[in-house]
Amino acid sequence: MDAKAAAAELERLAVLLAAADLAYHTADAPELTDAEYDALKRRNLAIEARxxxxxxPEGPGGKVGAAPADGFGKVRHAVRMLSLGNAFNATDVAEFDARIRRYLDLSDGALLAYTAEPKIDGLSLSLRYEGGALIRAATRGNGEVGEDVTANARTIDDIPERLDGAPDTLEVRGEVYMSHADFAALNDRQAEAGAKTFANPRNAAAGSLRQLDSAITAARPLRFFAYAWGEVSEPLADTQSGALDRLAALGFVTSPETRRCEGPGDLLRRYAEIAAARAELGYDIDGVVYKVDDLSYQARLGFRSTTPRWAIAHKFPAETAWTRLEGIDIQVGRTGALSPVARLRPVTVGGVVVSNATLHNEDYIAGTDAGGEAIRVGDLRIGDRVEIYRAGDVIPKVRDVDLSARPPDAVPYIFRTDCPVCGSPALREPGESVRRCTGGLICAAQRVARLKHLVSRAALDIDGLGDREVERFHELGWVRAPADIFTLRSLHGDGPDALAQLDGWGETSAGNLFAAIEAARTRTLARVLFGLGIRHLGEVAGRDLARHFETWDAFAVTVDAATPAAHAHRWAEEAAMAERARAKRTGERAALARVRQAAWADVSPEARAAWDDLTGIDGVGATLTLAICDALSAPQERAAIDALLGELDPAPPEAAADAGPVAGKTVVFTGTLERMTRAEAKARAEALGAKVSGSVSGKTDILVAGPGAGSKAVKARELGVETMDEDAWLSLIGDA
Structure with a gap:
């Protein structure tokens, strides 16, 4: 596509998207499904990026949401409304059960009880009752903040205004939907009145609930299934199934298809039953949700950052379609990974127009690796007829190739060994499937991606500085390095004026951005560490590191001291790999211990201690420590990081909400814990303000030793570290 064709296509997309916005937000009669709308918008953004x-600025790529949302107040959920992880086959379900068993340390013999319920395809809603009276209804929104739709929710017959016998505080959560029959009748009425009809039941339900005029909502046949709860002043029951029964007794409609199941085999049987009855239910579903039935187990399992560990959505099979592979583009990510993307002849897959799909890595293209998704025979070549599949909202993937339809002039694809953005060598480390650009911050793609990551919600969370703004400021030369964000206001001495006069900006929006930037200077150390974009350093590791070191200076000094040991560790592992290969060829016994000892021979005790300090942090380990040392020892990377930290004053880790006798102490668990899993022990200790380490050192305050404790117990005795068994630990923290 040349620039002229691109301009024409952007104009066409602008007309389509503007009409869709008007139909959905103003006329409440969407002409496109959400999937179709999103596909058009993604195509618009892809062309703009190229x-x-x-x-x-005024085009579709610059718009987020729509005006009607401004008419609703915002509600911050007392308990976040999370999404669910997905399962797509029996193996995923078995692994879900196995993960829970490992976490809870359950024996293999007993079956674990779950509930299985249809996954309603509607709009999530949270209802808050106080003293038995409905006081607020809110959409899920982003999970933390939703829209206040109380007046509209009161018009839904399935939602009680008052509850008898309910806890003083009760948040009931469920799904607003529209039945097939009601949807058809509504569309008939719309047609008779000369009004536009709705695209599907889900869009009709969502648009109806989000009407600014509650009288319109009242005229729509909305229904509500209750299936969960948020904040409660007292437990509803001991089990998920019991809690659903309690909600039904209070007057809520719960799914009659929900069943209690024993083990993954029973879950799969119920899944097959619901799938077979899907067409007869009378409303749209897109899978089956499994939840651990025992609520005490749910509490122990807890949550990941965005999903609960105790629930999963088993989605119905992915939909597929065949099309032509028209090209392969290489995108460069934040960590320098070269990711191949298939450019496809547009095809509709499951109601979504797909023109791009992931190709995983160069081995997947070559046909030597299935990327963990499917098994193919042969490589992929431009011009091939390929099968595309989607599963729920998962990124489209290329699953198969029709070798019989291969063009005669198709040639194998040669994966490039240099960065398409900066030209730096793209290397593939031994044992890895991904090739990475070595340009670091020299590479514009990595630079922009890291800036976007730094200002994201989970990192510095700078409101008003989104992906589009980062790209624009980078193109203008205003923000080229992380620290430039915090000097934007004084750019050329007239930063505020320059920004306020930029298209799409004004004095108010510029002022709001500068205020958000100032607020970001004191984000927590955990957010700063995560925001640096260091490979393998996620949100959880950022929190673990922040709890352990408390200040940036303490962290940086330790990393600097550990860097020689990091080099030795890498050398030792590479030498050991070579020694194993040699031994395999010759049949000789591999002298791994001697090889590793030689690699560490010149490492100072201080470097060893710093390395042990970092790798000993529970959840950190050698791989992440290597990545951290690499990042902070690279001159250009370190200069950029030091400049950024010169602009920040990171707040210390948040104090534990339930601080107790172990607050501020460093705890190590070793041996077999009999009354809790290691993950539970760590979570409880950290909730009480303790730091959990994986190794014993002079900084260790308490060693909790179960049966089988070995070298850690010996080292603790040598260092005079207080040692106790599991019962004493539970007595100390008040959990005995």
Whole structure:
């Protein structure tokens, strides 16, 4: 596509998207499904990314949401409304059960009880009752903040205004939906009145609930299934199934298809039953949700950052379609990974127009690795007829190739060994499937991606500085390095004026951005560490490191001291790999211990201690420590990080909400714990303000030793570290 064709396509997309916005937000009669709308918008953004000169601030790519949302107040959920992880086959379900068993340390013999319920395809809603009276209804929104739709929710017959016998505080959560029959009748009425009809039941339900005029909502046949709860002043029951029975007794409609199941085999049987009855249910579902039935187990399992560990959505099979592979593009990510993307002849898959799909890595293209997704025979070549599949909202993937339809002139694809953005060598480390650009911050793609990551919600969370703004400021030369964000205001001495006069900006929006930037200077150390974009350093590791070191200076000093040991560790592992290969060829016994000893021979005790300090942090380990040392020892990377930290004053880790006798102490668990799993022990200790380490050192305050404790117990005795058994530990923290 050349620039002229791109401009014409952007104009066509602008007309389509503007009409869709008007139909959905103003006329409440969407002409496109959400999937179709999103596909058009993604195509618009992709063309703008390829032809940035054609990007217009007022174009579809610059719009987020729509005006009607401004008419609703915002509600912060007392308990976050999370999404669910997905399962797509029997293996995923078995692994879900196995993960829970491992976490809870359950024996293999007894079956674990779950509930299985249809996954309703509607709009999530949270209802808050106080003293038995409905006081607020809110959409899920982003999970933390939703829209206040109380007046509209009161018009739904399935939602009680008052509850008898309910806890003083009760948040009931469920799904607003529209039945097939009601949807058809509504569309008939719309047609008779000369009004536009709705695209599907889900869009009709969502649009109806989000009407600014509650009288319109009242005229729509909305229904509500209750299936969960948020904040409660007292437990509803001891089990998920019991809690659903309690909600039904209070007057809520719960799914009659929900069943209690024993083990993964029973879950799969119920899944097959619901799938077979899907067409007869009378409303849209897109899978089956499994939840651990025992609520005490749910509490122990807890949550990941965005999903509960105790629940999963088993989605119905992915939909597939065949099309032509028209090209392969290489995208460069935040960590320098070269990711191949298939450019496809557009095809509709499960109601979504797909023109791009992931190709995983160069081995997947070559046909030597299935990427963990499917098994193919042969490589992929431009011009091939390929099968595309989607599962729920998962990124489309290329699953198969029709070798019989291969063009005669198709040639194997040669994966490039240099970065398509900066030209730096792209290397593939031994044992890895991904090739990475070595340019670091020299590479514009990595630079922009890291800036986007730094300002994201989970990192510095700078409101008003989104992906589009980062790209624009980078193109203007205003923000080229992380620290430039915090000097934006004084740019050329007239930063505020320059920004306020930029298209799409004004004095108010510029002022709001500068205020958000100032607020970001004191984000927690955990957020700062995560925001640096260091490979393998996620949100959880950021929190673990922040709890352990408390200040940036303490962290940086330790990393600097550990760097020689990191080099030795890498050398030792590479030498050991070579020694194992040699031994395999010759049949000789591998002298791994001697090889590793030689690698560490010149490492100072201080470097060893710093390395042990970092790798000993529970959840950190050698791989992440290597990545951290690499990042902070690279001159250009370190200069950029030091400049950023010069602009920040990271707040210390948040104090534990339930601080107790172990607050501020460093605890190590070793041996077999009989009354809790290691993960539970760590979570409880950290909740009480303790730091959990994986190794014993002079900084260790308490060693909790179960049966089988070995070298750690010996080292603790040598260092005079207080040692106790599991019962004493539970007595100390008040859990005996």
């Amino acid at each position: 032809f940035p000169d054609l990007r217009r």
